[in-house]
Every structure is written in C-alpha cells, then in structure tokens.
Amino acid sequence: MKIVIIDDTPLNLTLMQALVGKLSDCEPVPFVDPLAGLAWCQANEPDLVVVDYMMPGLDGVEFISRFRATPGRDDVPILMVTADHERQTRYDALQAGATDFLNKPVDRNEFQPRVHNMLALRRAHLATRARARSLEAEIAEATAQIHEREQETVTRLARAAEFRDPETGAHILRMAHYSALISRQQGLDGEFTDRLLHAAPMHDVGKLGIPDHILMKPGRLTPDEFDQMKRHPLIGHDILKGSTSPVIQMAAVIALTHHEKFDGSGYPHGTAGDAIPLEGRIVAVADVFDALTSARPYKPAWSLDDAAALLREGRDRHFDARCVDALFARWTEVLDIRQRFQDAHATPL
Template sequence: MITKHEKQSILVVDDVPVNIEVLRELLRSDYMVKAATNGVNAIKIAQSSPQPDLILLDIMMPDLDGYDVINRLKSNPKTAGIPVIFVTAMNEVHDEQLGFELGAVDYITKPISPSIVFARVKTHLAMYNYNRRLEEEVIKRTHELNHSQMEIIQRLGRAAEFKDDETGLHVIRMSHYSALIAQAAGMPPNWCETLKGAAPMHDIGKIGIAESILLKPGDLTDEEQKSLRKHPEIGAEIIGEHDSSLLKIARSIALTHHERWDGSGYPEGLSQSNIPIEGRIVAIADVFDVLTTARPYKESWSVEDAVMLIEESANSHFDPELVAAFLLALPEILIVKDKYQPTAS
C-alpha cells in the first residue's frame, strides 16, 4: 500500500519519444514516471518490481500495438490489476468501445489536454489505491476467519477424543501425519494445510457414542459394534453442509476415514478411488497413531509392528500408493510423534 510519503508510479508507453516527454513533464512533479517506447518493454516493466500503479498506453505502435499489450497484461494475473488508460489519436467511437472491452479504465484522445490527463490520472490512481486497501483488508479478514474456524475445529476434535485420550494429542499428531502423507503424495501445499486443519474432526461423531462402548477393554458385542459404526455418519451430521473448503474436507474425512480400499469398510462400503483421497490419507494417519499409542483399553504397539501392519494392509485396508507416501514421510512422522508426547505427571 502506498503511504503519503511515497510517489505512485506511472508507466508511459508510446513509440514517439516527444509524446513521452510531454506526459513526463506534466506528471513528474507528483508522480514517478517510467517510460517504454514499445510494447515488449512495456510488458517487462509492468511485470518487474515495483510494478507501476497505472499505465498510460498508446495504441498505434509497431510490433505489439496497444491492444496486444493490454491483452497480455490482462491475461497475466501478476499484471491484470494494473489500471490502463489509453492515450491515442484513434478517436472513433468503436476504438474507444474496443479499449473498454479489453479492460482499459479510461480513454484519452490526442492531442491531450493537460488538465484532463492530470484529473483522470489522479482519479484512477485514487481508485486503484482504495481497491488495493480494500483487497488487503478482505485478505486479512479472510485469514482471521479461517484461523478462527481452524481453532474451533481443532478444539472440537480434541473434545471428541477426551474420553480416551485426555491429552488431546492424538488429533494433533494424526493431523500432522495426514499433512505429511499428503505432501509425500504430491498434493498441493494449500490443500495439505487445509487437510491438517480438518483432520482433527475425523472422530467428532464419537460424541454420540456411549462411553461404555468407547472405553470397553474387551471385544465389543455385535450390537455394540453396530452402534460404534454409526459415528462417521453422526460426525458428518454434526459438521453439516458448508461452502467452506475446510469444513467440506472435515465432513468428508469424518464420513469416510473408516472406508477400506477393498470395499469392506463402513459406513458406505466404498472402494478404491471412490473413497475421497482425504479419507484414504487420514485412515493411514489415524491407524498408525492409534496403534502406537497406549489407550485405557489397549497397550501401544512398536513403530516397527505398526508400520509392518500398514504395509501388509496395502491393497486391502489402505490405498497402496498412499502407503508408499506414508513410508516416504515416515522419518518426519516420527519426529512429530516424538514432539507431541504426553508429559510425565
């Protein structure tokens, strides 16, 4: 954002040097003026840092004319937001209409009127600066909202685990494991971060399951097993339907992380790629952490035994490609495992 002590910059593009000098002399006392005598250099300057805040663009130039230049600027996300004013001797109505259709914010005909040029430049720079401030504020507020949303999700996830994991560290570990597996599988960084934020909600449906079932040390009866298997659907219902990508993935994870690659899982009996990838990833992360952690009803397994079971379960319980990603990420997973252990009381 431009401060009151900084001059905003204007790029003047014209193949006639004297035209550039006229505009430079008009604007130099209030603005930093850059210049280009052809379209190729204009695009290079527009893409360089710091970028111009506004472009005064001639249309009739050799090689790349003004229409070509604005097309390239508007097709590049890096330069698409820079306002462009055409300054040209082409003064037919259809010329002006075409300029606006291509994305110009204004159209000034030659010979120029200094007062008109100065007024139009001042107006459009003020609007550009205002829009940038507004965009920055939207980004800031969106970040704050996403952060708050993620905090709530993580805390709810920990609450769901509190009955059999009083530290709440299971959801922290397995969410990190999930992100590391996703990274090793080549998923985009932003998606991996969203997955990490959503994964703690995987067992939120356990809130609706009786403690006598969750904490039972022995085998569950058929009726108890049937009751326990309702928690994915309960979790999906708790989370509900939302536009938020974070909550969409959280719901998907809650509903599908007990599905199995061979179709023998629950609640829908989905198989292979019909299981959303977030559910397939969290399935591995969750099982690994549950196996290697002591619970009131079970002893912990060694890392070696847990890894062996996961490898043996590729193509049956787990997606074989994601098992390979898990093995690739294992050194980093073990670092996370050591970091988030309960402190001795």
C-alpha cells in the same frame, strides 16, 4: 507525476519539456528515440505519455500498441501529437489505445489544459487502484478472521470428542499432520492438503454419541458393544453434514469413511476401493498408524517396525496401497511429527 515525452524533433521536445516544467508536481522524461522511450515505459510506470506520430523506426501508433501490451499500462493516459488532417492516423491511434490528441504545431494554450485533464484522469485511476487494494486487504483480513473462527469451532469440536475418548490431544494432531504428509506426497494441491490438515482432527467426533461404558471400557468390547461403537462414523457424519464450510464438509466425509477398508470389509457401509473418498482413505492410514504406535490405558504402544509391518500387510486390503506407500516415502518427516507432537505437550495445528 512523471510525464514521458517522445518526439524525434529536438525543438518540439524542448518546447514540451518547458511546458511540462511549468506544471506543479510534474517531471518531464524526454526521449528523441521512440524505442528508448518504449523501453523506459516498459521498465517504469509513467503517469502520462505524450508521443508524436511521425517518427523513424517506430511510429506513434505502433508505440501505443506495444505500450498497451505491457502489463499494468492499460490505464496510463496517452496524448498523441498529430496534424489536424491525419484523420485515419487518429482512428488507428484510438484503436491502439490513445486517450486524446494534440494538434501540430503544439500550442501552449492547448497543451497545458489537455495535460492537466489527463493528469486528473491519472490521479483518479491511481485513487481507484489504491482503493481497490485497500478493499482487497480488508477482504483478506475479514476472510482470515472467518477462517480463524471456523478453525476455532473445528478445534473445539475435536476437543469435545477428545474429552470423552481415552485417546490424547496429541493423537489428533499427529494423525492430522500424517494425513497432510500423505496428501503432499501424492501431489494433491495445497488447498486440499490444508483443508485435510484441519478436517482430519474431527474424524472421531461421532464418539460423542457413544455411551461412556463402551467408550471408556479398558478391555475388549463385546460383539454388541462393538456394534454400538461402529455407529460413531454415522453419528459424526450427522453432526457435521450440511455445513457450508469446505473444511466441515470434508470433515463429514472423513468421519463417515475413515473406518471403511479398501477390500470392502470395513464399516459403516462396506464401501471398497476408489469408491471410498480419497480423504477417508488417507485418514484411515494416518489414524491407524498413530493409534498403533501410541500407548493407551488398554494397550501398550507398538514399535514402529511392528506398526509399519501391519500397514504393509494391509496394502490393498485394509488400506489404499498408494496412501501407505506415501507415508513410508516420507518416513523422516513421520518421525519428526512424532517428535514434535508428543502426548505430554500437544500444541495447536
């Protein structure tokens, strides 16, 4: 235990050093200059500070005030050395953060028990701090496990929809990463972006409720079949709504709104402009871009130039122009995502 002793009288300093030296597992750190002692205490964390009141340049009360103002020094015990008659000084020292007092002249029979008591207090503080850190680590681990289980549920939901859809698993990975890229480019916070990355794959979970003869049809849908297909955002929202999970909550919003169009001509509700939730506007761009540039049983893949042209033409009509521009602003990363998550070997998020 490091015990800092600050006293401008060399005789007192020598005496207290000797008394500390007789205590087991204790190391005295003496200073005649209070400013030097304060600098050491600000750079290092002592286990106990013994400080005199009457010192040139910096008295004991001011020393305590500055010491307590240093981050992480609020639970270090401080013994102030004062004369018995200096009552107002003691009051001021208590206000500044002194823990206890030693009377002048320093008496060995008083010094050692008080130091012993202060070190017991310090050990209790350190044990409490260690326990708090341990609990924090346990909570972080438990939270991570909950998050991992939640992500497994999310992935399984997305895969369930994927098994009934001609789109590939790589599609949901690419569009999720495109969505996160658009979010970052717009300066949205990391928590929103991370949530979006994990919620976006569930955008089409409502296709679980669409009959196979419509979902798997290789040709163009009839008007009636398309009307049934347009129910999948509502079905997806019904599957996902009501969750306490922030990721599933966002996924419910995305499922409901990713087919809305900026000019209000989309479905299921014909919502327009900024009334469409931002996550829905982002996923609309990411989903359409990847769908266009991916081969399907019923269509070949579009070229990047043709897909880019369609997105640009759809600015402020089909798509939020800000989301389109954000995608193109990170075009190199778009190409990297396409390369990383190819249909033949999709990997988890």
